[in-house]
Amino acid sequence: MNERIVIQGLTKTYKKNEALKDVDLTIPAGAIVGLLGPNGSGKTTLLKILTGLIRSYKGTVSIDGRPVGEETKKMISYLPDEPYFADWMRVKDALGIFQDMYEDFDKARCMDMISRFRIAEKARVRTLSKGTKEKFQLALVLSRRAPIVILDEPIGGVDPAAREVILDTILENYTKDQTLLIATHLIAELERIFDVAIFIREGRILLNKDVESLRMETGRSVDELFRERFRYE
Amino acid sequence: MKFEANIPIYLQIIEEIKRRIIIGEYKPGGKLPPVRELALSFGVNPNTVQRAFGELERDGLVYSERTSGRFIADDPEKIRGLREAVLVRKTDAFLEDMSRYGYDEKSVLAYINSRKKV
Numbered sequence: 001m002n003e004r005i006v007i008q009g010l011t012k013t014y015k016k017n018e019a020l021k022d023v024d025l026t027i028p029a030g031a032i033v034g035l036l037g038p039n040g041s042g043k044t045t046l047l048k049i050l051t052g053l054i055r056s057y058k059g060t061v062s063i064d065g066r067p068v069g070e071e072t073k074k075m076i077s078y079l080p081d082e083p084y085f086a087d088w089m090r091v092k093d094a095l096g097i098f099q100d101m102y103e104d105f106d107k108a109r110c111m112d113m114i115s116r117f118r119i120a121e122k123a124r125v126r127t128l129s130k131g132t133k134e135k136f137q138l139a140l141v142l143s144r145r146a147p148i149v150i151l152d153e154p155i156g157g158v159d160p161a162a163r164e165v166i167l168d169t170i171l172e173n174y175t176k177d178q179t180l181l182i183a184t185h186l187i188a189e190l191e192r193i194f195d196v197a198i199f200i201r202e203g204r205i206l207l208n209k210d211v212e213s214l215r216m217e218t219g220r221s222v223d224e225l226f227r228e229r230f231r232y233e
Numbered sequence: 234m235k236f237e238a239n240i241p242i243y244l245q246i247i248e249e250i251k252r253r254i255i256i257g258e259y260k261p262g263g264k265l266p267p268v269r270e271l272a273l274s275f276g277v278n279p280n281t282v283q284r285a286f287g288e289l290e291r292d293g294l295v296y297s298e299r300t301s302g303r304f305i306a307d308d309p310e311k312i313r314g315l316r317e318a319v320l321v322r323k324t325d326a327f328l329e330d331m332s333r334y335g336y337d338e339k340s341v342l343a344y345i346n347s348r349k350k351v
Contacts, residue, residue, distance in 0.1 A: 030280070031280065032278050032280075164276075167276065168273070168276065171272065171273055171276065171277075171278070171279075172273060174278075174279070176279065188238065191238055192236055192238065192242060192276060192277050192278075193276070193277060193278045194278065195278055195280050195281075212241040212242065212243055212281070212284070213241075215238075215239060215240060215241045215242075216241050219239055219240075220239050221237075221238030221239040222238070223238060224238075224239065
Protein backbone atom coordinates (compact mmCIF):
# COMPACT_ATOMS: atom_id res chain seq x y z
CA MET A 1 0.00 0.00 0.00
CA ASN A 2 1.34 3.44 -0.77
CA GLU A 3 1.72 6.08 1.84
CA ARG A 4 -0.90 8.76 1.76
CA ILE A 5 -0.41 10.67 4.99
CA VAL A 6 3.11 11.14 6.35
CA ILE A 7 3.65 12.86 9.69
CA GLN A 8 7.09 13.59 11.10
CA GLY A 9 8.06 15.07 14.44
CA LEU A 10 4.62 16.56 15.01
CA THR A 11 4.23 18.44 18.29
CA LYS A 12 1.24 20.58 19.22
CA THR A 13 1.15 22.58 22.43
CA TYR A 14 -1.82 24.42 23.90
CA LYS A 15 -0.44 26.91 26.38
CA LYS A 16 1.47 24.54 28.66
CA ASN A 17 -0.33 21.41 27.67
CA GLU A 18 1.29 19.21 25.03
CA ALA A 19 -1.53 17.63 23.02
CA LEU A 20 0.79 15.82 20.58
CA LYS A 21 4.37 14.87 21.36
CA ASP A 22 6.83 14.27 18.57
CA VAL A 23 4.45 12.11 16.55
CA ASP A 24 5.78 10.11 13.59
CA LEU A 25 3.01 8.39 11.69
CA THR A 26 2.35 6.98 8.24
CA ILE A 27 -1.13 6.16 6.96
CA PRO A 28 -1.57 4.23 3.71
CA ALA A 29 -3.94 4.84 0.80
CA GLY A 30 -6.74 2.33 0.31
CA ALA A 31 -7.24 1.48 3.95
CA ILE A 32 -9.74 1.91 6.74
CA VAL A 33 -7.81 3.10 9.76
CA GLY A 34 -9.03 3.25 13.37
CA LEU A 35 -7.54 6.05 15.46
CA LEU A 36 -8.11 4.77 18.96
CA GLY A 37 -7.50 6.47 22.25
CA PRO A 38 -9.29 7.68 25.38
CA ASN A 39 -10.75 11.17 25.66
CA GLY A 40 -8.04 13.80 25.68
CA SER A 41 -5.44 11.54 24.06
CA GLY A 42 -4.91 13.88 21.09
CA LYS A 43 -7.17 12.23 18.48
CA THR A 44 -9.19 15.30 17.60
CA THR A 45 -6.12 17.57 17.59
CA LEU A 46 -4.41 15.22 15.14
CA LEU A 47 -7.47 15.17 12.88
CA LYS A 48 -7.80 18.94 12.97
CA ILE A 49 -4.18 19.29 11.89
CA LEU A 50 -4.76 16.90 8.99
CA THR A 51 -7.82 18.83 7.86
CA GLY A 52 -5.95 22.12 8.06
CA LEU A 53 -8.13 23.56 10.84
CA ILE A 54 -5.17 23.85 13.18
CA ARG A 55 -2.23 25.51 11.48
CA SER A 56 0.28 26.24 14.19
CA TYR A 57 2.36 23.24 15.17
CA LYS A 58 5.88 21.91 15.01
CA GLY A 59 6.86 19.20 12.55
CA THR A 60 5.78 18.25 9.04
CA VAL A 61 2.51 16.80 7.80
CA SER A 62 2.03 15.87 4.17
CA ILE A 63 -0.72 14.29 2.11
CA ASP A 64 0.21 12.58 -1.15
CA GLY A 65 3.57 14.32 -0.93
CA ARG A 66 2.16 17.81 -0.47
CA PRO A 67 2.33 19.77 2.77
CA VAL A 68 -1.04 20.23 4.44
CA GLY A 69 -2.63 23.46 3.23
CA GLU A 70 -5.26 24.87 0.88
CA GLU A 71 -4.58 22.26 -1.76
CA THR A 72 -4.91 19.28 0.54
CA LYS A 73 -8.04 20.66 2.22
CA LYS A 74 -10.09 19.82 -0.85
CA MET A 75 -8.97 16.22 -0.67
CA ILE A 76 -10.56 15.61 2.72
CA SER A 77 -14.16 15.05 3.68
CA TYR A 78 -14.41 15.60 7.41
CA LEU A 79 -17.03 14.75 10.00
CA PRO A 80 -16.21 16.75 13.15
CA ASP A 81 -17.15 15.51 16.59
CA GLU A 82 -19.54 18.40 17.09
CA PRO A 83 -22.52 19.55 15.02
CA TYR A 84 -21.69 22.16 12.42
CA PHE A 85 -25.04 23.43 11.23
CA ALA A 86 -27.03 26.31 12.60
CA ASP A 87 -30.26 25.17 14.21
CA TRP A 88 -32.52 27.33 12.06
CA MET A 89 -31.41 25.64 8.84
CA ARG A 90 -33.50 23.14 7.03
CA VAL A 91 -32.06 19.86 5.78
CA LYS A 92 -32.27 21.11 2.20
CA ASP A 93 -30.35 24.31 3.10
CA ALA A 94 -27.48 22.23 4.41
CA LEU A 95 -27.59 20.15 1.24
CA GLY A 96 -27.37 23.34 -0.81
CA ILE A 97 -24.34 24.49 1.18
CA PHE A 98 -22.52 21.24 0.55
CA GLN A 99 -23.36 21.38 -3.12
CA ASP A 100 -22.00 24.93 -3.39
CA MET A 101 -18.92 24.24 -1.34
CA TYR A 102 -17.70 20.95 -2.70
CA GLU A 103 -17.22 20.01 -6.33
CA ASP A 104 -17.00 16.35 -5.42
CA PHE A 105 -20.40 16.32 -3.66
CA ASP A 106 -22.73 13.71 -5.10
CA LYS A 107 -26.20 15.00 -4.35
CA ALA A 108 -28.09 11.99 -5.66
CA ARG A 109 -26.12 9.74 -3.39
CA CYS A 110 -26.80 12.00 -0.43
CA MET A 111 -30.54 12.14 -1.15
CA ASP A 112 -30.60 8.38 -1.30
CA MET A 113 -29.01 8.08 2.14
CA ILE A 114 -31.22 10.78 3.61
CA SER A 115 -34.34 9.02 2.47
CA ARG A 116 -33.01 5.75 3.79
CA PHE A 117 -32.46 7.42 7.17
CA ARG A 118 -36.03 8.77 6.90
CA ILE A 119 -34.96 12.38 7.17
CA ALA A 120 -37.36 14.88 5.62
CA GLU A 121 -35.80 17.53 3.38
CA LYS A 122 -38.01 20.21 4.85
CA ALA A 123 -37.18 19.37 8.46
CA ARG A 124 -35.27 21.94 10.45
CA VAL A 125 -31.94 20.73 11.74
CA ARG A 126 -33.05 21.84 15.23
CA THR A 127 -35.93 19.34 15.26
CA LEU A 128 -33.77 16.33 14.47
CA SER A 129 -32.86 14.02 17.34
CA LYS A 130 -29.20 13.73 18.27
CA GLY A 131 -28.86 10.41 16.47
CA THR A 132 -30.66 11.63 13.35
CA LYS A 133 -28.50 14.74 13.26
CA GLU A 134 -25.42 12.52 13.31
CA LYS A 135 -26.81 10.36 10.52
CA PHE A 136 -27.57 13.45 8.49
CA GLN A 137 -24.07 14.86 8.84
CA LEU A 138 -22.60 11.49 8.03
CA ALA A 139 -24.71 11.31 4.86
CA LEU A 140 -23.33 14.69 3.78
CA VAL A 141 -19.73 13.79 4.52
CA LEU A 142 -19.92 10.37 2.88
CA SER A 143 -21.47 11.84 -0.26
CA ARG A 144 -18.26 13.60 -1.19
CA ARG A 145 -16.02 11.59 -3.48
CA ALA A 146 -12.91 12.64 -1.61
CA PRO A 147 -9.70 10.57 -1.48
CA ILE A 148 -9.57 10.98 2.28
CA VAL A 149 -12.54 10.70 4.61
CA ILE A 150 -12.08 11.53 8.27
CA LEU A 151 -14.79 10.65 10.77
CA ASP A 152 -14.45 11.84 14.36
CA GLU A 153 -16.65 9.62 16.58
CA PRO A 154 -19.20 8.77 13.88
CA ILE A 155 -21.35 6.54 16.09
CA GLY A 156 -20.84 8.26 19.43
CA GLY A 157 -24.35 9.58 19.90
CA VAL A 158 -26.53 6.89 18.38
CA ASP A 159 -28.20 3.78 19.76
CA PRO A 160 -26.88 0.30 18.89
CA ALA A 161 -29.51 -0.36 16.19
CA ALA A 162 -28.61 2.84 14.38
CA ARG A 163 -24.92 1.99 14.71
CA GLU A 164 -25.40 -1.02 12.48
CA VAL A 165 -27.08 1.13 9.85
CA ILE A 166 -24.30 3.70 10.04
CA LEU A 167 -21.61 1.05 9.78
CA ASP A 168 -23.28 -0.43 6.70
CA THR A 169 -23.54 3.03 5.18
CA ILE A 170 -19.86 3.71 5.81
CA LEU A 171 -18.91 0.43 4.14
CA GLU A 172 -21.22 0.95 1.18
CA ASN A 173 -19.66 4.30 0.45
CA TYR A 174 -16.08 3.26 0.91
CA THR A 175 -14.19 2.97 -2.35
CA LYS A 176 -11.03 1.03 -2.95
CA ASP A 177 -8.38 3.74 -3.05
CA GLN A 178 -9.85 5.94 -0.35
CA THR A 179 -8.24 6.44 3.01
CA LEU A 180 -10.89 6.31 5.68
CA LEU A 181 -9.69 7.47 9.07
CA ILE A 182 -12.09 6.91 11.96
CA ALA A 183 -11.45 8.21 15.47
CA THR A 184 -13.47 6.37 18.08
CA HIS A 185 -13.52 4.87 21.53
CA LEU A 186 -16.24 2.39 20.50
CA ILE A 187 -13.74 -0.19 19.32
CA ALA A 188 -15.76 -3.38 19.67
CA GLU A 189 -18.45 -1.98 17.38
CA LEU A 190 -16.07 -0.83 14.67
CA GLU A 191 -13.04 -3.08 14.67
CA ARG A 192 -14.33 -5.51 12.07
CA ILE A 193 -14.08 -2.82 9.41
CA PHE A 194 -10.53 -1.67 10.18
CA ASP A 195 -7.42 -2.56 8.21
CA VAL A 196 -5.14 -0.77 10.60
CA ALA A 197 -5.39 0.27 14.25
CA ILE A 198 -3.51 3.22 15.69
CA PHE A 199 -3.40 3.53 19.49
CA ILE A 200 -2.78 7.01 20.82
CA ARG A 201 -2.24 7.99 24.44
CA GLU A 202 -1.28 11.32 25.95
CA GLY A 203 -0.26 12.63 22.56
CA ARG A 204 1.98 9.71 21.67
CA ILE A 205 1.47 6.87 19.20
CA LEU A 206 1.65 3.52 21.01
CA LEU A 207 0.84 1.29 18.08
CA ASN A 208 0.21 1.46 14.33
CA LYS A 209 -0.48 -1.97 12.96
CA ASP A 210 -2.50 -4.17 10.64
CA VAL A 211 -5.39 -5.49 12.76
CA GLU A 212 -5.38 -9.00 11.31
CA SER A 213 -1.71 -9.47 12.25
CA LEU A 214 -2.52 -8.08 15.66
CA ARG A 215 -5.24 -10.71 16.15
CA MET A 216 -3.01 -13.43 14.76
CA GLU A 217 -0.07 -12.58 16.99
CA THR A 218 -1.94 -11.93 20.22
CA GLY A 219 -5.08 -14.07 19.90
CA ARG A 220 -6.97 -11.04 21.09
CA SER A 221 -9.41 -8.58 19.61
CA VAL A 222 -8.39 -4.96 19.10
CA ASP A 223 -10.87 -4.06 21.82
CA GLU A 224 -9.25 -6.45 24.31
CA LEU A 225 -5.77 -5.16 23.48
CA PHE A 226 -6.94 -1.62 23.89
CA ARG A 227 -8.43 -2.38 27.30
CA GLU A 228 -5.18 -3.97 28.42
CA ARG A 229 -3.00 -1.14 27.26
CA PHE A 230 -5.25 1.58 28.67
CA ARG A 231 -6.34 -0.11 31.87
CA TYR A 232 -4.93 2.41 34.30
CA GLU A 233 -6.61 5.50 32.98
CA MET B 234 -22.65 -13.32 9.93
CA LYS B 235 -21.03 -12.92 13.36
CA PHE B 236 -17.27 -12.91 13.61
CA GLU B 237 -15.05 -13.66 16.58
CA ALA B 238 -13.14 -10.44 17.15
CA ASN B 239 -10.05 -12.20 18.51
CA ILE B 240 -9.42 -14.34 15.42
CA PRO B 241 -8.30 -12.80 12.12
CA ILE B 242 -11.48 -12.07 10.20
CA TYR B 243 -10.10 -13.17 6.84
CA LEU B 244 -9.56 -16.67 8.27
CA GLN B 245 -13.20 -16.76 9.35
CA ILE B 246 -14.28 -15.63 5.90
CA ILE B 247 -12.18 -18.40 4.34
CA GLU B 248 -13.98 -20.91 6.58
CA GLU B 249 -17.36 -19.54 5.60
CA ILE B 250 -16.59 -19.65 1.88
CA LYS B 251 -15.30 -23.21 2.22
CA ARG B 252 -18.49 -24.10 4.05
CA ARG B 253 -20.57 -22.69 1.24
CA ILE B 254 -18.52 -24.67 -1.27
CA ILE B 255 -18.90 -27.87 0.76
CA ILE B 256 -22.67 -27.62 1.03
CA GLY B 257 -22.92 -26.73 -2.66
CA GLU B 258 -24.15 -23.19 -2.20
CA TYR B 259 -21.16 -22.26 -4.36
CA LYS B 260 -20.89 -24.90 -7.09
CA PRO B 261 -17.69 -26.29 -8.65
CA GLY B 262 -16.84 -24.08 -11.62
CA GLY B 263 -19.44 -21.54 -10.48
CA LYS B 264 -18.88 -17.86 -10.06
CA LEU B 265 -18.16 -16.27 -6.69
CA PRO B 266 -19.94 -13.06 -5.69
CA PRO B 267 -17.83 -9.92 -6.17
CA VAL B 268 -15.59 -8.78 -3.30
CA ARG B 269 -17.68 -5.71 -2.60
CA GLU B 270 -20.93 -7.60 -2.41
CA LEU B 271 -19.53 -10.16 0.01
CA ALA B 272 -17.86 -7.47 2.11
CA LEU B 273 -21.18 -5.67 2.51
CA SER B 274 -23.08 -8.83 3.36
CA PHE B 275 -20.44 -9.76 5.98
CA GLY B 276 -20.24 -6.18 7.23
CA VAL B 277 -16.47 -6.10 6.83
CA ASN B 278 -13.82 -4.20 4.95
CA PRO B 279 -13.47 -5.20 1.24
CA ASN B 280 -9.70 -5.55 1.77
CA THR B 281 -10.40 -8.34 4.25
CA VAL B 282 -12.49 -10.28 1.72
CA GLN B 283 -9.80 -9.65 -0.88
CA ARG B 284 -7.25 -11.19 1.45
CA ALA B 285 -9.44 -14.26 2.01
CA PHE B 286 -9.83 -14.68 -1.76
CA GLY B 287 -6.07 -14.40 -2.16
CA GLU B 288 -5.56 -17.30 0.26
CA LEU B 289 -8.23 -19.40 -1.42
CA GLU B 290 -6.54 -18.79 -4.75
CA ARG B 291 -3.19 -19.86 -3.37
CA ASP B 292 -4.85 -23.05 -2.15
CA GLY B 293 -6.17 -23.62 -5.65
CA LEU B 294 -9.75 -23.65 -4.47
CA VAL B 295 -10.63 -20.48 -6.32
CA TYR B 296 -9.25 -18.99 -9.52
CA SER B 297 -9.73 -15.63 -11.14
CA GLU B 298 -10.31 -14.78 -14.75
CA ARG B 299 -9.01 -11.38 -15.54
CA THR B 300 -12.19 -9.99 -17.01
CA SER B 301 -15.03 -12.13 -15.78
CA GLY B 302 -14.40 -12.51 -12.07
CA ARG B 303 -13.61 -15.29 -9.62
CA PHE B 304 -14.68 -18.90 -9.86
CA ILE B 305 -14.70 -22.02 -7.71
CA ALA B 306 -12.25 -24.65 -8.92
CA ASP B 307 -14.05 -27.23 -11.03
CA ASP B 308 -12.47 -30.04 -9.07
CA PRO B 309 -14.96 -32.31 -7.25
CA GLU B 310 -12.07 -34.35 -5.84
CA LYS B 311 -10.66 -31.32 -4.11
CA ILE B 312 -14.05 -30.35 -2.75
CA ARG B 313 -14.61 -33.85 -1.42
CA GLY B 314 -11.25 -33.57 0.31
CA LEU B 315 -12.34 -30.30 1.85
CA ARG B 316 -15.50 -31.91 3.15
CA GLU B 317 -13.64 -34.82 4.70
CA ALA B 318 -11.09 -32.52 6.26
CA VAL B 319 -13.89 -30.70 8.05
CA LEU B 320 -15.33 -33.95 9.38
CA VAL B 321 -11.94 -34.99 10.72
CA ARG B 322 -11.02 -31.65 12.19
CA LYS B 323 -14.34 -30.92 13.87
CA THR B 324 -14.82 -34.46 15.16
CA ASP B 325 -11.29 -34.61 16.54
CA ALA B 326 -11.79 -31.29 18.26
CA PHE B 327 -15.07 -32.48 19.72
CA LEU B 328 -13.57 -35.75 20.98
CA GLU B 329 -10.67 -33.86 22.45
CA ASP B 330 -13.08 -31.60 24.28
CA MET B 331 -15.13 -34.56 25.55
CA SER B 332 -11.97 -36.25 26.82
CA ARG B 333 -11.44 -33.23 29.03
CA TYR B 334 -14.75 -34.21 30.65
CA GLY B 335 -13.57 -37.81 31.07
CA TYR B 336 -15.42 -39.34 28.12
CA ASP B 337 -13.40 -41.67 25.89
CA GLU B 338 -14.29 -42.29 22.27
CA LYS B 339 -16.08 -45.51 23.09
CA SER B 340 -18.56 -43.94 25.48
CA VAL B 341 -19.17 -41.04 23.12
CA LEU B 342 -19.80 -43.48 20.29
CA ALA B 343 -22.08 -45.56 22.51
CA TYR B 344 -24.13 -42.47 23.16
CA ILE B 345 -24.27 -41.58 19.46
CA ASN B 346 -25.49 -45.06 18.62
CA SER B 347 -28.12 -45.08 21.35
CA ARG B 348 -29.27 -41.69 20.15
CA LYS B 349 -29.93 -42.97 16.64
CA LYS B 350 -32.41 -45.52 17.91
CA VAL B 351 -34.58 -42.93 19.56
